[in-house]
Amino acid sequence: xIEVGSLDDxxxxxxxxxxxxxxxxxxxxxxxxxVYALRNVxxxxxxxxxAGRLGPKIVAPRGDPxxxxxxxxxxxxxxxxxxxxxxxxxxxxxxxxxxxxxxxxPARVVRGRVVVALDRxxxxxxxxxxx
Amino acid sequence: MYTGPVIDLDIHHDWRSPDxxxxxxxxxxxxxxxxxxxxxxxPFIPSEIHPNPGGVFRxxxxxxxxxxxxxxxxxxxxxxxDPYRVERGLLTYGAGTYxxxxxxPYFAAEAARAxxxxxxxxxxxxxxxxxxxxVLVANQLPEEGAxxxxxxxxxxxxxAALLATNGIGKPFGHPLFHPIYEAAVEMDLPVAIHAxxxxxxxxxxxxxxxxxxxxxxxxxxxxxxxVMTHLVSMIVHGVFERFPTLRVLLMEAGVAWIPAVLWRxxxxxxxxxxxxxxxxxxxxxxxxxxVRITTQPLELAPRREQLIDLLRIVExxxxxCFSSDYPHWDxxxxxxxxxxxxxxxxxxxxxxxxxxLFGWADVRPEPAAPQAAAETR
Numbered sequence: 450x451i452e453v454g455s456l457d458d459x460x461x462x463x464x465x466x467x468x469x470x471x472x473x474x475x476x477x478x479x480x481x482x483x484v485y486a487l488r489n490v491x492x493x494x495x496x497x498x499x500a501g502r503l504g505p506k507i508v509a510p511r512g513d514p515x516x517x518x519x520x521x522x523x524x525x526x527x528x529x530x531x532x533x534x535x536x537x538x539x540x541x542x543x544x545x546x547x548x549x550x551x552x553x554x555p556a557r558v559v560r561g562r563v564v565v566a567l568d569r570x571x572x573x574x575x576x577x578x579x580x
Numbered sequence: 581m582y583t584g585p586v587i588d589l590d591i592h593h594d595w596r597s598p599d600x601x602x603x604x605x606x607x608x609x610x611x612x613x614x615x616x617x618x619x620x621x622x623p624f625i626p627s628e629i630h631p632n633p634g635g636v637f638r639x640x641x642x643x644x645x646x647x648x649x650x651x652x653x654x655x656x657x658x659x660x661x662d663p664y665r666v667e668r669g670l671l672t673y674g675a676g677t678y679x680x681x682x683x684x685p686y687f688a689a690e691a692a693r694a695x696x697x698x699x700x701x702x703x704x705x706x707x708x709x710x711x712x713x714x715v716l717v718a719n720q721l722p723e724e725g726a727x728x729x730x731x732x733x734x735x736x737x738x739x740a741a742l743l744a745t746n747g748i749g750k751p752f753g754h755p756l757f758h759p760i761y762e763a764a765v766e767m768d769l770p771v772a773i774h775a776x777x778x779x780x781x782x783x784x785x786x787x788x789x790x791x792x793x794x795x796x797x798x799x800x801x802x803x804x805x806x807v808m809t810h811l812v813s814m815i816v817h818g819v820f821e822r823f824p825t826l827r828v829l830l831m832e833a834g835v836a837w838i839p840a841v842l843w844r845x846x847x848x849x850x851x852x853x854x855x856x857x858x859x860x861x862x863x864x865x866x867x868x869x870x871v872r873i874t875t876q877p878l879e880l881a882p883r884r885e886q887l888i889d890l891l892r893i894v895e896x897x898x899x900x901c902f903s904s905d906y907p908h909w910d911x912x913x914x915x916x917x918x919x920x921x922x923x924x925x926x927x928x929x930x931x932x933x934x935x936x937l938f939g940w941a942d943v944r945p946e947p948a949a950p951q952a953a954a955e956t957r
Contacts, residue, residue, distance in 0.1 A: 493850075506857075507854045507857050508857050509857040509858035511858075512818075512821055512858055512860075513818055513821065513822060513858050514755075514817065514818060514856075514858055517857065527851075527854070528851075531850075531851045532851035532852065532854075533850045533851050534850075534851075534853055534854065542850070543853065544849065544850050544853050544862070545859070545860050545861050545862065546861075546862075547850075
């Protein structure tokens with residue numbers, strides 16, 4: 450586990466890129482103590498995904514263009530280069546049946562400090578780009 | 581070589597002269613058109629911006645007795661229906677196709693109604709049992725167009741609703757057009773979208789992007805642009821989410837552009853999903869499920885294999901439907917198309933895909949649509 454800072458260093462609803470053991474990691478603090486960590490590499494064109502925009506997922510609850518809403522429970526990062534969107538919680542692409550994902554790392558708050566598990570035995574071993 | 585029956589999904593039938601429509605107009609509109617017996621009638625269809633220097637019809641398609649190409653059923657039988665074993669043919673009008681280019685929307689609605697009744701009388705009821713009609717839709721007034729689909733589309737051999745020109749200056753995905761799709765779905769009719777709809781000065785828009793072409797060659801080379809616009813618009817606006825049983829046939833736009841448009845469409849969607857969260861699938865998936873496309877004019881690749889390789893990528897064997905575009909100058913005869921497509925595609929392209937699209941017969945369902953563009957760089 451690697452400590453990347455105090456929870457107060459990461460304001461709610463922001464993404465902050467920090468160096469961690471030689472890897473650029475985007476720390477997303479959503480609401481409360483909800484923190485997430487993603488590798489700052491977009492699986493599309495290897496762009497700095499965490500330099501992009503963070504916000505709730507836009508949804509169309511009626512299934513048509515009228516009455517757009519947001520899903521506040523779903524933080525989405527839109528890659529800085531091409532705007533491809535990924536669910537911060539899982540790294541999965543948010544388009545329908547999206548199999549592409551950004552690599553994520555377990556993150557949590559321990560006594561006011563944000564820690565990220567970069568150890569190979571802890572991180573999701575799956576490839577960043579699936580076939 | 582393909583020797584089986586052929587379904588031809590783009591046959592331009594025409595009136596000998598516009599006077600043939602006069603009996604089908606209401607008395608008031610007939611008076612309007614004839615200008616109280618004046619020497620010059622109001623033209624039904626405005627002039628195209630770009631005249632084809634050789635004319636838009638095959639030179640041998642003009643009836644000996646006079647009249648427009650496509651106006652003689654006998655000649656159509658002789659030149660198309662009989663020699664090419666046409667089992668079913670879809671009639672798509674001649675000059676009338678572009679009724680939505682008429683500036684006066686009320687006259688356009690009347691002209692469409694009259695043309696549909698003329699088509700039923702002359703070509704369906706008293707014509708050839710192999711022929712099927714399309715309901716000409718004056719979409720300047722979409723609600724009126726929807727009424728006409730429900731009225732004329734009730735004829736048992738009316739097989740589709742026909743859109744060409746966009747009569748309100750917007751691509752066909754715009755919600756203003758949705759009453760037309762609602763009616764088509766209700767009547768269980770596919771919507772056929774014919775190319776070149778914006779080629780009229782009365783439209784006051786360019787028929788292609790980036791400006792009005794000067795020459796017919798420019799215009800005709802780029803004709804598929806308009807169909808691409810309508811296709812993308814319908815998918816983006818969620819037409820197929822709102823009307824999940826809607827079927828669309830794209831006509832006379834060629835075929836080689838399909839991979840490029842679908843690939844770009846899927847790619848851009850990933851970066852722009854936030855703009856269209858109502859889409860529940862990749863754009864290309866809507867295409868494969870809802871859209872079929874006629875073959876003509878089949879692009880002439882430097883080597884036959886090149887076109888086939890390109891089309892194989894998008895499983896063209898199940899999205900293409902043969903069309904001749906008789907009697908136009910760039911017609912594709914069935915034997916020509918058969919020579920240019922793989923033999924194993926022939927039964928589907930010449931017949932089975934159309935049967936399925938129009939529900940004319942039970943055919944074996946096809947496998948699931950191909951996966952959207954692979955999620956790789």
